[in-house]
Amino acid sequence: MNHQHDIVIVGSGLAGLRAAIELGVDTKTAVLSKVFATRSHSGAAQGGIGAALGNEEEDKWEWHMFDTIKGSDYLGDQDAIEILARDAPRAIYELEHMGVPFNRTKEGKIAQRAFGGHTREFGQAPVKRACYAATRTGRVILDTLWEKCLQRGIEFYDEFQMLSLIIEKGHCCGVVAYELATGELHVFHSKAVLVATGGAGKIFKTTSNAFASTGDGMAIAYRAGAPLEDMEFVQFHPTGIYKLGILISEAARGEGGILRNAQGDRFMERYAPVIKDLAPRDMISRCILQEIRAGQGIDGKDYVHLDLTHLGKEVIESKLAEITSFARTYAGVDPIKEPIPVQPTCHYMMGGIATDNEGRVIADEQRTPFPGLYAAGECACVSVHGANRLGCNALLDLLVFGRRAGREMRKYSHSIGFQSLPPNPAKADQDRIDALMQNHSGVSIPEIRSQMQEVMMDNVSVFREANGLEAALKEVMQLKQRYQQIGITDKGRCFNRDLLDAIELGHLLDLAEVITRGALLRQESRGAHTREDYPERDDERWLSHTMCRFTGDKEPDIFYKPVVITEHQPQERKY
Amino acid sequence: MRCTFIIHRYDPAADTEPRYQEYSVDAEPTDKILDCLNKIRWEQDPTLTYRYSCAHGICGSDALMINGRIELACQKLVRDFKTGYNFVIEPLPLFNVIKDLIVDLNPFFNKHRYVRPYLITDEDMPTTEWLQTRENQEFVEPALRCILCASCTSACPINRANGNYLGPAALLRSFRYIFDSRDTATGSRLAQMDSEDGVWGCRSMWWCTDVCPKEIPVTKCLAQIKRLIKQEAKK
Numbered sequence: 001m002n003h004q005h006d007i008v009i010v011g012s013g014l015a016g017l018r019a020a021i022e023l024g025v026d027t028k029t030a031v032l033s034k035v036f037a038t039r040s041h042s043g044a045a046q047g048g049i050g051a052a053l054g055n056e057e058e059d060k061w062e063w064h065m066f067d068t069i070k071g072s073d074y075l076g077d078q079d080a081i082e083i084l085a086r087d088a089p090r091a092i093y094e095l096e097h098m099g100v101p102f103n104r105t106k107e108g109k110i111a112q113r114a115f116g117g118h119t120r121e122f123g124q125a126p127v128k129r130a131c132y133a134a135t136r137t138g139r140v141i142l143d144t145l146w147e148k149c150l151q152r153g154i155e156f157y158d159e160f161q162m163l164s165l166i167i168e169k170g171h172c173c174g175v176v177a178y179e180l181a182t183g184e185l186h187v188f189h190s191k192a193v194l195v196a197t198g199g200a201g202k203i204f205k206t207t208s209n210a211f212a213s214t215g216d217g218m219a220i221a222y223r224a225g226a227p228l229e230d231m232e233f234v235q236f237h238p239t240g241i242y243k244l245g246i247l248i249s250e251a252a253r254g255e256g257g258i259l260r261n262a263q264g265d266r267f268m269e270r271y272a273p274v275i276k277d278l279a280p281r282d283m284i285s286r287c288i289l290q291e292i293r294a295g296q297g298i299d300g301k302d303y304v305h306l307d308l309t310h311l312g313k314e315v316i317e318s319k320l321a322e323i324t325s326f327a328r329t330y331a332g333v334d335p336i337k338e339p340i341p342v343q344p345t346c347h348y349m350m351g352g353i354a355t356d357n358e359g360r361v362i363a364d365e366q367r368t369p370f371p372g373l374y375a376a377g378e379c380a381c382v383s384v385h386g387a388n389r390l391g392c393n394a395l396l397d398l399l400v401f402g403r404r405a406g407r408e409m410r411k412y413s414h415s416i417g418f419q420s421l422p423p424n425p426a427k428a429d430q431d432r433i434d435a436l437m438q439n440h441s442g443v444s445i446p447e448i449r450s451q452m453q454e455v456m457m458d459n460v461s462v463f464r465e466a467n468g469l470e471a472a473l474k475e476v477m478q479l480k481q482r483y484q485q486i487g488i489t490d491k492g493r494c495f496n497r498d499l500l501d502a503i504e505l506g507h508l509l510d511l512a513e514v515i516t517r518g519a520l521l522r523q524e525s526r527g528a529h530t531r532e533d534y535p536e537r538d539d540e541r542w543l544s545h546t547m548c549r550f551t552g553d554k555e556p557d558i559f560y561k562p563v564v565i566t567e568h569q570p571q572e573r574k575y
Numbered sequence: 576m577r578c579t580f581i582i583h584r585y586d587p588a589a590d591t592e593p594r595y596q597e598y599s600v601d602a603e604p605t606d607k608i609l610d611c612l613n614k615i616r617w618e619q620d621p622t623l624t625y626r627y628s629c630a631h632g633i634c635g636s637d638a639l640m641i642n643g644r645i646e647l648a649c650q651k652l653v654r655d656f657k658t659g660y661n662f663v664i665e666p667l668p669l670f671n672v673i674k675d676l677i678v679d680l681n682p683f684f685n686k687h688r689y690v691r692p693y694l695i696t697d698e699d700m701p702t703t704e705w706l707q708t709r710e711n712q713e714f715v716e717p718a719l720r721c722i723l724c725a726s727c728t729s730a731c732p733i734n735r736a737n738g739n740y741l742g743p744a745a746l747l748r749s750f751r752y753i754f755d756s757r758d759t760a761t762g763s764r765l766a767q768m769d770s771e772d773g774v775w776g777c778r779s780m781w782w783c784t785d786v787c788p789k790e791i792p793v794t795k796c797l798a799q800i801k802r803l804i805k806q807e808a809k810k
């Protein structure tokens with residue numbers, strides 16, 4: 001079936017929805033999502049969204065900007081970070097006006113709390129900057145934006161999965177999508193496409209991400225010729241529930257929670273004397289693993305304790321409600337009485353599809369726009385997070401840059417006509433599906449997937465070094481070979497999960513390769529990328545963004561793009 | 576330990592009637608029921624189909640029936656059941672089954688749309704935030720926990736008898752906006768609720784409250800709407 005819209009947005013997380021709202025009523029817009037819109041993983045965001053409102057204590061956007069730059073280990077682009085920090089208060093008031101039910105202060109203003117890496121006066125002490133709704137911040141924003149879209153009459157195509165972008169004469173002019181309920185392929189013809197497909201945590205064994213976080217948009221854009229930026233920077237959140245990876249939000253430490261080792265020691269005091277348990281995530285994840293290596297894991301195992309018991313029932317049950325119930329349900333631990341067992345969990349991709357500050361996908365280091373192609377949200381790299389994202393800056397990124405992408409696309413779509421489609425745009429996808437359906441080989445999808453997840457977790461997670469990275473790359477390349485032979489057991493057309501698992505696995509493997517190659521080449525330690533064989537940050541050689549371009553059967557082409565530095569020269573990063 | 580799963584199967588292309596298929600799977604007491612379904616799908620039968628995404632009770636995808644009770648498959652662990660490691664898994668009642676454990680939720684979301692689930696106001700926007708009291712925010716808070724999993728509506732006996740009844744989930748959404756001090760459409764919202772297909776359809780059977788995986792006191796929230804309608808009528 002064929003459809004025509006001015007704009008197609010792929011993904012209905014906060015980035016996609018915020019862009020859709022910006023497109024307004026005068027631009028015919030379709031939003032595609034592989035899960036029903038409100039099932040998007042933005043709904044899982046717990047702790048909050050950052051903005052220097054100063055509702056609880058003095059705060060300034062300049063401080064927020066500095067914290068974000070320092071948090072990024074100076075790899076974030078400072079012009080983009082300035083936009084993020086300056087625009088944050090407006091973005092929050094706008095959400096509030098749409099109806100987001102934030103928690104309130106006594107005076108009835110939006111309540112704020114402390115979060116990792118957010119400080120006053122350029123690093124002097126923690127500051128309350130995170131606006132929140134209990135530990136359901138993402139959920140209530142997602143609901144509100146979705147409902148706003150319903151009010152605006154935006155067309156949703158729920159349970160439609162993008163398989164490829166349609167590129168004709170260098171322009172992106174639509175999307176081929178698979179309808180889950182019928183197995184039918186749909187061609188969406190548009191003037192521009194926004195990729196807002198979220199993260200790719202499922203590359204790793206332990207993750208806070210959803211099953212749907214398979215990096216589809218990044219991999220599809222990559223195969224369509226868009227370079228991926230800084231993919232080796234993968235955030236491991238320090239406090240996932242032991243063995244499960246389910247997130248215990250940083251809000252728990254923002255409210256006063258403390259990390260303790262086997263001796264009961266508050267070990268973060270030693271590593272970050274000023275802000276202690278509120279140090280940034282890259283640092284705390286490393287510290288936890290260092291404690292474990294030093295034999296300080298609880299009961300000799302690979303986890304530590306997150307202690308909330310001193311906060312009292314009232315705070316735990318009102319401000320940390322959701323995570324309290326996670327701890328009770330999944331870890332069998334009542335945080336009011338006992339500490340929660342935690343370990344680092346793969347959480348967020350700092351890297352993604354390279355874009356400029358208006359959401360335009362860029363094709364090279366000169367920032368030449370890729371006509372018709374836009375990206376926003378976790379799948380994009382502006383870059384505001386650099387080598388390490390601060391908590392509460394992801395949601396902000398989605399809203400600020402989702403809006404800018406929407407605004408830019410609207411302008412663009414009003415200035416041009418439709419580019420004609422190539423003949424039979426869905427044929428390649430149809431052929432691929434037919435081939436998968438006909439293949440009966442014994443190569444198993446879950447087996448390849450779990451081998452990839454294991455090796456990425458063992459060799460490409462928090463600590464990395466050359467030998468491990470080389471071994472991982474070799475294994476990923478072998479898995480990619482075996483992937484060529486997979487077949488599908490389910491031959492049906494209705495909700496064929498087997499087929500979609502196969503397609504998603506291809507995306508995960510592509511991204512695993514790009515992450516590992518980037519990590520192997522980058523011979524320094526910066527933010528979330530820690531090379532044990534190159535423990536220092538090396539601004540001389542590596543103060544630049546990694547760009548990776550797909551080249552068909554050849555090795556991907558890797559090149560570098562300078563970092564934008566405006567106000568803050570790189571300094572040593574201490575907390 | 577070895578668990579037996581008896582699972583509702585239906586493939587519209589092959590089956591005229593639903594059928595039940597038995598699987599045996601090794602599971603830990605701490606495994607989620609969703610983990611068990613995944614194991615079956617990954618290791619034994621890739622044709623088994625159900626919805627899921629977040630795997631920790633926040634996206635609302637995997638409400639279904641476990642041993643005759645409505646639950647989120649990702650929020651119940653094997654050890655939570657005292658049924659000798661035997662499980663019967665069926666789709667949510669009330670809705671039409673599309674395949675295996677997947678139901679058609681369009682009617683559910685249509686009712687959601689009908690209650691105008693967005694803030695309506697005729698006030699001028701302030702330049703910063705609207706002030707809202709803590710008490711007001713906390714009053715609507717229970718409704719904010721809703722993840723649109725459809726458990727309540729699917730459990731509600733009134734819904735089964737009257738297909739036009741809006742059902743607890745949509746009414747709860749209406750509660751959220753009626754009582755939000757920033758919304759000024761209270762009058763027209765109450766008028767919309769004031770009928771047998773609206774809030775008076777609710778006979779306080781508590782089934783919705785009982786099955787809600789987010790422990791929302793749904794019945795009590797609906798009672799607040801009823802009370803407000805009566806209060807306004809007296810004025």
Ligand SMILES: Cc1cc2nc3c(=O)[nH]c(=O)nc-3n(C[C@H](O)[C@H](O)[C@H](O)COP(=O)(O)OP(=O)(O)OC[C@H]3O[C@@H](n4cnc5c(N)ncnc54)[C@H](O)[C@@H]3O)c2cc1C
Nearest residue numbers: 011012013015034042046047048162198377378392394395
């Ligand atoms: C547990 C958790 C807690 C978090 N807490 C916070 C927090 O407190 N503060 C903060 O700032 N950040 C937080 N984050 C990070 C933040 O929530 C995410 O980075 C962000 O929500 C991603 O949003 P998105 O719009 O980019 O994508 P998502 O919300 O992940 O949405 C992706 C969308 O793309 C769709 N999609 C994907 N592939 C396809 C395809 N092939 N075809 C069609 N549709 C597709 C999906 O269906 C979905 O609609 C948290 C993350 C996690 C995992």
Ligand code: FES
Nearest residue numbers: 628630634635649
């Ligand atoms: S999978 Fe999201 S609620 Fe269960």
